[in-house]
Amino acid sequence: MNSISRFFWFCSGVHIPTLEKHPTEHNKYLGIGATIFFTGLFAALSGGYAMYFVFKGDSTALPFAFLFGLIWGLAIFNMDRYIVSSINKSASTGKQLLQATPRILLAIMIGIVISRPLELKIFDKEIKEKLKVTYLNNQRAKIDTLNVAFNNKYKIELAKLKETKAQRDSLESGIKTDRQKLNFEIFGNKTTETSGIMGYGPYAKRKEGELKQREQDLDTLSAGVRKLEDFVDGRKQFDGLMSEKLYTSKQLDSLTSIAGFADRNSALGQLSINSNGKKDVNTALAITFIGLLFIFFECLPVFVKLMSSRGPYDRSVENIETAQMYESDKDKDYEITVIDGVHDTRVSTEINRRKNALNSN
Template identity: 60%
Template sequence: MKKVTRFFWFCSGAHIDTLKKYPIEHNKYVGIGATIFFTALFAALSGGYAMYFVFNGDGFAVGFAILFGLLWGTAIFNMDRYIVSSINKEGTTNQQILQASPRILLAIMIGIVISRPLELKIFDKEIRQKLKTAYLKGQRSKIDTLEKTYMQKYAMELGKNTDLKKEKDSLERDINRSRYQLNQEVFGDKTNQTSGITGYGTYAKQKQSVLEEKEARLKTVTDNLGQMDQYLSARKDYEGLNSTRLFTEHQLDSLASIAGFSDRNWALGQLTYTENGKRDLDTYLAISFIGYLFILFECLPVFVKLMSPKGPYDTAIAKTAEANIHLAERDKERDMAVTDNIYDHNLDTDIQRRKKIITSQSDYDFERHSYE
């Protein structure tokens, strides 16, 4: 337990040697350190999960996720530790709040960042269903667009094909009717369309000739219709209509499984809306609650430090800092004094050297003048 306590003290950013002297402060900084540690742990899991989706399908996806998760968690841990340890308890409440405001904003941003990937995991089932619906809807839209483009591009050929089908249907009905009338003429059935004379006579031959003409035309229309159908089918292949099909359930499951971070993030946002575009309050509150929870959890170390009263440890740290500042200023003044003494000594030496040079020059001038 001593090792665990010292570890959480380290996480809180406290000066351990000073904190040991004040047992009343021990539990407070254990709580602060534990909060910072578990916040960093959740950040590592969240960052690793996000990176896993970035490299999803890659053989090294797990390795990249672990590496990034450790780096991200370490960065968040270091940032939170600095945020908490840098709050000065010597000032007034307003001064402390003002001092902590930028850190609280930063904590809110960090909370939003680390909460999003975990929200994606929590609502994974709903996200998959939303993605499958979106992919199916997108495929339908794509097929409709292709069909519309095809209809517009080959409107004349499609119209001719429709006319040929109508003519073929009409000829088939006429041929059946004419064949029936021919049989009546041959067997001597008296009607408005037959003579009533049995045998293959003049009227029967006329009806046979009309029937053959219609059959020949039907053959021509059928051939033309087949050629037109073949041409339009080739055009469908060319335009991609024949190869584009709605996704099966298995294909939709595969697409939802390999969806990237961006698609899943979009689907999570769409969960808060119903099919008619209205806000789904229950889902919105559930997703928002998770985000607010992580934001609060990230801000909690700062709030705990702000709410906790000034203790003997804070006073000792403040006095130690003040003493260190005083010692630093004294050392600075001493160093400046030493520098000034060295400068003065060098200046005196230079002045004496110059005096010697001037004296020597004066003696030389005097001797020269006497000689002359």
């Protein structure tokens, strides 16, 4: 237990030999040190998780994540330790607040930075679903853009194909009607356009000749349509339209599993917005409060140090610093006095030497 306490005292940035003289201060600085330590631990986990996504899919992802997480955690730990230990409790309340203001702002920024990767992990399932929707919409938009560009590029050919198809369909419909009329004529069905006399007469022969000619025209139009369709399909293949298709569920799962930090971060920001464009208050509050929790946790050591009253440890540290400053001043006076004395001696010696030299001449 003693070694654990000393470790957390070290984390709080105190002068351990001085703190050991004041048992009533032990728990306070143990708590401050533990808070600083766990803040650094969370920062290490957060940084490592973020780096893991940067190198995800690479064999070096885990080593890089571990190394960066360790470095990032130690950096945040050292910064927090400095922030807390640098607050001077011997100063007035206003001066302490002035000292703490930039440190609190820095703590807020650190809290935001370390909370984001952990938020990504907390909302991992929702982020994946949002990414699937985003990827699907992006792919659909890409296909639509390619289609629009293709239609503009081959406007003349597509218009000709449409016109030829319309002619073919119209001719095909007319042939069906004429064939029905021919059958009515042969079987003696009386209509406004048939004679009503059964048999294969002159009228039927003429109709059949016209029908064959129209069927030949239909074959010609159909061949033209097929030729134009082959051309359009070839152009689509060349321009990449045939290869672009909407993602399947398996493809979407694969894409979300390798999504980078930027995509996941963007998806997290979109979680608070519904598909209809309105804000999802519940999700937004959840994300906000999780972020605020880490910000508060990061600021907690500073707040604890500010709220704590000036204890015997602070008085002892102030006395030690005062004594050291006094000793430093005395050392300065000592050095100045010695230098002045040496200087005077050197001057006197030089004066006597020169006088003796003059007298000897």
